[in-house]
Amino acid sequence: MVFTLSLGDFYGIDSIVEFLIILVSLIIAYQSNKIYNLIKDKTYRFFSFAFLAIAISFVFKILSNLTIMYRMIIEKANFIFVIWHQFQYMQLINFLGFIFYKTFNIIGFLILFFIITKTKDKEKIFLFIYFSIIAIVLSIYFDFIFHITLVWILLFLTSHFYENHKNHRTTNTLLVFIAFLLMLISHSSFIFEAINPWFYLIGEILLLIGFFCLLINQIKLKRQSKDKNRNKNNYEKTNKIRGNKRLVSGFAKK
């Protein structure tokens, strides 16, 4: 009997992608929480929760991809039978992992949706949560329902980020818009993963590029704020020097 540790259908490539997504989500969540600590605006706290939920969801996805198989080789009259078996508790981990992945992923994007649409009515929030729970339960039998639900949420988020880009016209807003557009296309691709596993791989790659855009935005944000602070300091320094020169020349005249 031989034991093998497997990382899902794509030999762990998808798990690496998900690990990178977790990192990016955690960076954004940390950044947003830092802003909340400074200005105590609840929007930033919820924004941080949203990305934290997305990061947690992908942790569960990686866990559900981890499966330990055992291989039994039976030799009978020169014929070799190889039987692959999965431990029963592994199947349970796989099942629960996917349920938690879907739950946290929908929670994350739903919080983002509430922030962007500025939904504060408890009735509306409970209604959306109720429909999301139904979508998660149904997705146990029909996986595509989960992706269709996410596509709907992402459709609203993408349109918001497009409007935001139209209003501001900066590289940062463009990057965020592209990121969410790619997430939308990737989840649209996941709908068809049952037909062909390549749809799953394409979706994963698009999802990675999407989160990579968000990472570039975070890096740019850090650089831009540093540059602006440097420019401001230089401006203040030159103003001080000019002021001192004027004072000196004023005294000289007197």
Next chain:
Amino acid sequence: MKKRTRLEVIRDLLVVLQRNKQVKITHLIYKANLSNNSIKPYINYLLKNNLAEQVIVDEKRMFKITPHGNGFLEEFNKIKIFSESYGL
């Protein structure tokens, strides 16, 4: 002229407080270009979030910036770009 965002008004108020040790409310209204009514929620926000504090000097209400407020000004650009890029 482009209307200032809420964050920009808070920044302007804190800059006035940073440049002067203690500031009267009338001075704040004048320097930050706000009206008597519109400044009230901003002042409440600054006090509630420990960005500024109130001191009484010669029976006059004055305001001064806190270390937390100074931290806000240093991080302002980052906050502004972050909120702008996500449309928050």
